[in-house]
Amino acid sequence: MTAPDPTPPAPSEPAPSGPSLLERRYRGALRLLPAGYRAEREEEMVAAFLELYGEAPDEANPRPAWAELASVAALAVRVRLSWTPRAAAWGGALRLLAVLGLGLQAMVTVGVLTGLPAEQAEAVGPAGSGVLLVLFVAGLSWLPAFAALLQGYVRAAKALALTGLAAELAWIATPAWLGTLAIGGTPTEAPTATSAETSTATSAGTSAATSAGTSTAIPTAASAGTPGVTSADAAGGALATEGPGGFLAAEDPAGVGVADGLAGVGGLDWHAVLTGHLPALLIMVVPVLALLLGQHRGAPTGMLGRQRGATVAGRGWWPVGAVVVAGVLPLVLGATVLREPGTPPWIAVWGDLPGYAALLVVVAAVPALWLRSADAMLAVALLGVTALLARGLSGLWAGQETAIAIQVITVTVLSVTLAAAGMRGLPAVPRENSGLARR
């Protein structure tokens, strides 16, 4: 054993009349940490903190620095997702959810790229607006984000996913300013196609490419490129509002109300925001949050962890397979006819983004249940809840109620089953946490 650290102790005399205000406040911040972790670490952390900053008189109203509080908060997130086997399982579920969610967006992006109608390509191409082109390209970042995540480049995946999210937010705001920035008109001249119209107008090579972040972006761009012409017109007629495969949110009484009350506020088409963009945002935000929380610094290695190049690790491929199957399935079923007026409702309801998320839940539920892995089942259940919320926000389609009801019931049953089985499969809460000192 080597000699002790000769560092002289800081002037931290034990307070005879109890802990100082600074110590009490720092201990308060440490309550963010799990109780088991605090039992192991609190005294040590407090001692180190007080040695670093010294004692300060209560009269000075001392507070821990924001950077110290932020470091404790970050530690709390990391510890809570890995401290116990139970917490680690939830961390694994979040990482799986991130893979599924980013995969979903990646498939949507593939659909957009393979099925970009000529008018819309022109709008975001050289003849279109530079701003829109930049946002469009940014919106495609889900594809490299997914690839980066699979390859273990977690930081790159986070940055790319956040770029995609930012692009979607910018697209939502686009109608408010595209008139002046993009085409030199006024905001009110910009067509206010609902997401329903635009999503149908943009239907790409895969049915998944509807009503999603990048796909909602494209029709908006199309609208910008053809001022005075609705996106439905630009895409070849009133298909969006008349065809069974189209969305009727604009005419749907269930879709009006708050949205109509907000009409024109801020130059935004609030109806489109609430029924189209909000579901899309939800389906984007949830996996991004899962990525940020689940892929913390202490996350385990492996394909769903942080080890680069470890993509072929064991069960890690099943979520990728589920994403691909869910993306290809509509093609096999002939759902490219989603754009056509004769598309049966039972197919059409799986064609927009909430529908695609629901389809992914159905496909991914099979391996999750087969594996009987708690994190896998919880991840798919969380995706199911997200899909149901998005479906609820997107409103009802006239004439599609039965098909949507079947979809909602299917996803609900699967989500509840997976959640119940996943919770049962979680490791038991240990009576006593083993800390570093006992490792």
Add this chain to the structure above:
Amino acid sequence: MTEPMFLALTALVDRPRHGYGIVQEVDRLSGGTVQLKIGTLYGVLDRLAGDGLVELDREEAENGRLRRYYRLTDSGAGALRAEAERLAANARTATERLRARPVTP
């Protein structure tokens, strides 16, 4: 291996240190550019201990406060050596390329 992890391991090469001692030594080793926050330090220690690179050496009470000293394990020394060699190789490559760079007037 992140820079805080690298510096924390380096700080433990010569002797076991406690939390505040590691913060001080990292600050000194980095020339003041890396000032570990306490939450960050214990996150780093958790990871290093989880990977078997550091371990508990002993506990002491100083002025009524708990001091827990950590020491570098053989595995930690190996990992630090490998990382140092990797960084040195990168630095050599960069230096050689910079040396070969034509000087612009």
